[in-house]
Amino acid sequence: MQEVFLFFDDSGVLHKNAPNRFFIYAGLIFVGKDAKENAKRRYCGVVKRIKSNKNLEGELKASLLKPSDKYDLYRVLKDEQSMGLTVDISKVHQSILKEKNSIHRFKDYALKRLVKAKMEELIAKGLLDANEDVRINICVDEQATATNGYYNFRDSVYEELKNGIINYNYETFHQPIFFGNVEISVSYCDSKHNYLVQASDILANRLWTSFKINQPSMRNIPNHLCLKLP
Numbered sequence: 001m002q003e004v005f006l007f008f009d010d011s012g013v014l015h016k017n018a019p020n021r022f023f024i025y026a027g028l029i030f031v032g033k034d035a036k037e038n039a040k041r042r043y044c045g046v047v048k049r050i051k052s053n054k055n056l057e058g059e060l061k062a063s064l065l066k067p068s069d070k071y072d073l074y075r076v077l078k079d080e081q082s083m084g085l086t087v088d089i090s091k092v093h094q095s096i097l098k099e100k101n102s103i104h105r106f107k108d109y110a111l112k113r114l115v116k117a118k119m120e121e122l123i124a125k126g127l128l129d130a131n132e133d134v135r136i137n138i139c140v141d142e143q144a145t146a147t148n149g150y151y152n153f154r155d156s157v158y159e160e161l162k163n164g165i166i167n168y169n170y171e172t173f174h175q176p177i178f179f180g181n182v183e184i185s186v187s188y189c190d191s192k193h194n195y196l197v198q199a200s201d202i203l204a205n206r207l208w209t210s211f212k213i214n215q216p217s218m219r220n221i222p223n224h225l226c227l228k229l230p
Helices: 033-054 067-076 100-124 153-163 195-212
Strands: 002-011 022-031 082-088 134-141 165-167 172-174 182-189 224-229
Touching: 002 033, 002 100, 002 195, 022 033, 022 100, 022 195, 033 067, 033 195, 067 195, 082 100, 082 195, 100 134, 100 153, 100 224, 134 153, 134 195, 153 165, 153 182
Parallel strands: 002 134, 082 224, 134 182
Antiparallel strands: 002 022, 022 082, 165 172
């Protein structure tokens, strides 16, 4: 069975009074346990070196690091398969932003879009086989999970990838992308215990900064998929 591991974190605040107009999801994806463990070892090695050189303790959060240290952490995994989604908060309907549960629901929708788009890309590149069974493991930095939608995040991802989705508003059907058995697990992780969620924090911060300082070149990342909403 194919096994895929995805790790996500966000940057910015999805709120009508957010100080910056952009909210970012970003993540890394690995096909196979060996690829995931290899990336984890390499990232952990850089973390230990920075901590030792700077006499730091605890998690290395992007928001607290110097640019040079953030770049070292970004660079070690920059060639891995990755993805990012940017939400322009100024274009999001106010009805979504005025209610906490609606914001959570929109976040789930955005993350589902990102997962599906990257999976489609990996299938197109021949890195995944749409006809083989697949186990998908998604790890997201801890966050509230309540929504005012019918499906929870895990179920909605499964429906989208395995069964396809009907959009009644536009009378369209979005085809499934996997045709074998699909297993999905979703966990919400404390980033201080997960190096690859920490690496996703570094990537999310890089994307957020690129919009804040209007530096598109920071988003020229190998093997990276960029989406924008709405």
